[in-house]
Amino acid sequence: MKYSALRIFTEALGGNKGWKPVWREPEPKARYDVVIIGGGGHGLSTAYYLAKEFGITNVAVLEKGWLGSGNIGRNTTIIRSNYLLPGNEPFYELSMKLWEGLEQDFNYNAMVSQRGIINLFHSDSQRDAYVRRGNAMLMAGADAELLDTEGVRRLCPFLDFDNARFPIRGGLQQKRGGTARHDAVAWGYARGADSRGVDLIQNCEVTGFDIANGVCKGVVTSRGKIAANKVAVCVAGSSSRVMAAAGMRLPIESHVLQAFVSEGLKPVIPGVITFGAGHFYISQSDKGGLVFGGDIDGYNTYAQRGNLPVVEDVCEGGMAIMPMIGRARLLRMWGGVMDMSMDGSPFIDRTHIDGLYFNGGWCYGGFKATPASGYCYAHLIARDHPHPVATELRLDRFKTGRMIDEKGAGAQPNLH
Numbered sequence: 001m002k003y004s005a006l007r008i009f010t011e012a013l014g015g016n017k018g019w020k021p022v023w024r025e026p027e028p029k030a031r032y033d034v035v036i037i038g039g040g041g042h043g044l045s046t047a048y049y050l051a052k053e054f055g056i057t058n059v060a061v062l063e064k065g066w067l068g069s070g071n072i073g074r075n076t077t078i079i080r081s082n083y084l085l086p087g088n089e090p091f092y093e094l095s096m097k098l099w100e101g102l103e104q105d106f107n108y109n110a111m112v113s114q115r116g117i118i119n120l121f122h123s124d125s126q127r128d129a130y131v132r133r134g135n136a137m138l139m140a141g142a143d144a145e146l147l148d149t150e151g152v153r154r155l156c157p158f159l160d161f162d163n164a165r166f167p168i169r170g171g172l173q174q175k176r177g178g179t180a181r182h183d184a185v186a187w188g189y190a191r192g193a194d195s196r197g198v199d200l201i202q203n204c205e206v207t208g209f210d211i212a213n214g215v216c217k218g219v220v221t222s223r224g225k226i227a228a229n230k231v232a233v234c235v236a237g238s239s240s241r242v243m244a245a246a247g248m249r250l251p252i253e254s255h256v257l258q259a260f261v262s263e264g265l266k267p268v269i270p271g272v273i274t275f276g277a278g279h280f281y282i283s284q285s286d287k288g289g290l291v292f293g294g295d296i297d298g299y300n301t302y303a304q305r306g307n308l309p310v311v312e313d314v315c316e317g318g319m320a321i322m323p324m325i326g327r328a329r330l331l332r333m334w335g336g337v338m339d340m341s342m343d344g345s346p347f348i349d350r351t352h353i354d355g356l357y358f359n360g361g362w363c364y365g366g367f368k369a370t371p372a373s374g375y376c377y378a379h380l381i382a383r384d385h386p387h388p389v390a391t392e393l394r395l396d397r398f399k400t401g402r403m404i405d406e407k408g409a410g411a412q413p414n415l416h
């Protein structure tokens with residue numbers, strides 16, 4: 001069923017009785033060409049691009065809960081491609097270009113809104129670092145603009161420019177950045193994959209792998225064994241646990257990241273704003289709620305709820321740049337389990353086990369990567385060599401010393 005304004009009109013006339021479920025509920029088959037583990041944004045986009053771009057449709061996505069129950073439905077919806085390093089920037093810029101045509105591509109309203117993002121800076125040295133970043137972005141074909149204090153003031157007059165500790169000296173703006181409706185992204189990809197023949201199987205947990213003589217031949221699940229020529233793991237915060245079942249130890253730790261939404265307010269925040277002297281980012285949803293977040297909780301956990309010290313830290317960050325936020329009432333908060341890699345950058349790679357592929361290490365930045373991650377992972381699975389923009393996202397980069405330490409802050413999850 002194609003969605004269009006005309007369809008809404010004709011369905012309204014017919015009492016809305018013609019709408020069909022957005023995807024089927026198939027029983028798992030005994031064998032597939034490709035089994036994808038994890039029905040989050042990345043698993044679903046991988047299935048979509050495998051079917052659409054590479055013609056591989058005998059594919060199952062196995063999800064232990066419901067589609068979109070993980071981080072794809074828990075994030076603060078920020079999309080951007082304002083990265084510095086050559087191992088990252090072309091990848092995220094490909095993602096931004098895919099975002100720009102996504103809704104037409106999969107015929108689903110994902111509320112992609114390029115309302116812009118501003119990274120604030122508070123000192124001369126930070127401004128120099130952002131100039132460098134902006135130049136790297138321009139060289140990779142992205143957009144970047146440096147704003148001085150007055151430039152930021154024109155867009156966001158409510159910020160505390162003369163804060164004694166963190167005066168706002170300007171910002172690096174990417175106008176093409178913005179937000180997208182996170183769970184609609186999962187639903188759009190799910191619908192697009194399903195309509196091309198991919199089986200989306202919910203309530204199906206993968207508990208082990210069928211590996212013999214260094215070759216992965218399928219998976220063991222809560223609904224029986226499923227054979228596959230290729231198995232693609234894509235489970236974000238559960239990466240360490242799932243890959244341990246294949247005997248692999250990853251350079252990834254799991255931490256919880258919290259998000260917060262205030263009561264609905266009149267439009268006030270023009271786009272996405274990030275604090276440069278602490279960890280705080282904010283945007284406003286189309287319903288009016290201020291959507292914000294900050295740092296990960298510092299300890300390892302698989303829990304989807306966090307603790308109060310980080311709540312305090314996030315609120316301090318908010319109060320430092322926009323004291324008016326202290327008047328808003330908090331409506332909801334929740335957490336998601338983050339797959340924090342040691343250099344802050346992700347992996348899209350084959351493993352040493354034939355037929356077993358891995359995608360993970362997205363830290364708190366994998367939502368914006370959803371289109372490119374799926375596209376590049378599908379490319380790797382279909383062709384067995386990496387997409388040109390994902391050649392550096394390798395599992396062995398710590399062994400070879402080719403880390404992609406985007407912030408140059410060190411190899412610890414709490415530093416990036």
Ligand SMILES: Cc1cc2nc3c(=O)[nH]c(=O)nc-3n(C[C@H](O)[C@H](O)[C@H](O)COP(=O)(O)OP(=O)(O)OC[C@H]3O[C@@H](n4cnc5c(N)ncnc54)[C@H](O)[C@@H]3O)c2cc1C
Nearest residue numbers: 038040041042064070071072075076078206336366367368
């Ligand atoms: C609070 C918060 C805010 C964030 N904000 C942003 C942001 O603003 N911008 C941004 O770019 N990124 C953001 N992120 C990060 C982003 O959401 C994640 O990096 C990204 O969603 C991870 O990929 P995914 O969608 O595939 O993960 P998930 O949606 O978590 O998908 C993984 C799936 O695997 C399933 N699974 C796990 N184990 C198994 C198993 N054994 N068998 C079968 N299925 C299994 C899980 O149930 C889950 O559905 C944020 C994350 C959080 C939690």
